[in-house]
Amino acid sequence: EAQVTQNPRYLITVTGKKLTVTCSQNMNHEYMSWYRQDPGLGLRQIYYSMNVEVTDKGDVPEGYKVSRKEKRNFPLILESPSPNQTSLYFCASSLFEGPVQFYTFGSGTRLTVV
Amino acid sequence: KQEVTQIPAALSVPEGENLVLNCSFTDSAIYNLQWFRQDPGKGLTSLLLIQSSQREQTSGRLNASLDKSSGRSTLYIAASQPGDSATYLCAVRNGQGGKLIFGQGTELSVKP
Numbered sequence: 001e002a003q004v005t006q007n008p009r010y011l012i013t014v015t016g017k018k019l020t021v022t023c024s025q026n027m028n029h030e031y032m033s034w035y036r037q038d039p040g041l042g043l044r045q046i047y048y049s050m051n052v053e054v055t056d057k058g059d060v061p062e063g064y065k066v067s068r069k070e071k072r073n074f075p076l077i078l079e080s081p082s083p084n085q086t087s088l089y090f091c092a093s094s095l096f097e098g099p100v101q102f103y104t105f106g107s108g109t110r111l112t113v114v
Numbered sequence: 115k116q117e118v119t120q121i122p123a124a125l126s127v128p129e130g131e132n133l134v135l136n137c138s139f140t141d142s143a144i145y146n147l148q149w150f151r152q153d154p155g156k157g158l159t160s161l162l163l164i165q166s167s168q169r170e171q172t173s174g175r176l177n178a179s180l181d182k183s184s185g186r187s188t189l190y191i192a193a194s195q196p197g198d199s200a201t202y203l204c205a206v207r208n209g210q211g212g213k214l215i216f217g218q219g220t221e222l223s224v225k226p
Contacts, residue, residue, distance in 0.1 A: 031212050042202070043216040050212070058213065090157060094212070102215060103148060103205075105158040 002027045006091050006106035013081055013113055021076045021109050023091035031094045032074040033058070034066065037089040037108075043090070047075055074114075081113045116141045118206055120217035127194055128225050134188040135220045137204035142182045148214070149178050149189050150203040158203065162189070194224045 004025045013019055025032065033048040035058075045058030049068040063085055065077040074093075078085060091106040117140045127133050137147070146165050150158040162171045162178040164187070170179040177190040187204055200220045205214040 033213070035214075040218075042218045043205075043214075045213050048213065092158075092214075102160050102163055103158075104160065107157040107176075108155075110155070 002104065004091055004093050004104050004106040005108050006089075009107065010108060011105050011109060011111050013111070015113055016080050019078050019111075020080060020090060021078075021091075021111070023074045023076065023106060024072050025074075025091075025093040025104070026072065027093060027104065028071065029093035029095055030071070032068065033092050034064070034074070035090045035092065036060065037090065038087050046076070046089075078112055081111075083113050085111065086113050087111060116206060116208055116215045117143075118204060118215050118217040120204060120220050122220060123218065124221040125221075126223040126225065129194060129196060131194050131224075132190070133194055133222075135202050135222070137187040137189070137193070137217055139185045139187075139206050139215075141208070142185050144182065144206045144208060146207050147178075147180055147187050148207070149176075149187075150204050150205065152201045152203060152219070154201075161202075170212050191222075194211075194222075196224050196226050198222060199224050200226075 007022045030033045030051045034046040035043045037043045044060045046064050047066040049055045089109045092103045119138050121136045148163045149161045152158050155170045164171050164180040176193040180187045201219045203219045
């Protein structure tokens, strides 16, 4: 089944403790992206990647890092989480070229930083 | 800067009604527009994608239209059912960078 898999689904952590949210897709998509969703602010892009070893900042990149060493994986790293990073996070992937670029989203990771 | 607006923010209808959700965007230079469904606490499910050169797309009881020149899209849901209750999001993809820019969503409740 074509899908984007995020782990973990739920995470509670303390301020300053480094964490990684993993994201993997099995559709051979070039383009991958991370979004956060907050009440009243909607979905905002954090980082994106157009292909292996190519990453760039989205609208709200502060406090986050990403890497793209393999085409299928795009982990989101919070080096020193803070309470304002409490949010619902989504990983997404799509083809970048061609006539149809459906975005496929993961199920989300609900992060709470205390 | 592209901005996407969805009206209304919430909608409650009785089962069986036909309904229309609205999406508007400020910059007509879009690559495509996609409608998503989000159930509470869940991920986004893609419903329909309309390329910038297309006027509409249909899938079952759903029909999405696009008028690029006026910066508008509508999602038409025929014969609504309680299982259609969810938040519906529209998002435009600008050509550069592939980023999706989302509206705030319309929360739909279909009452039995």
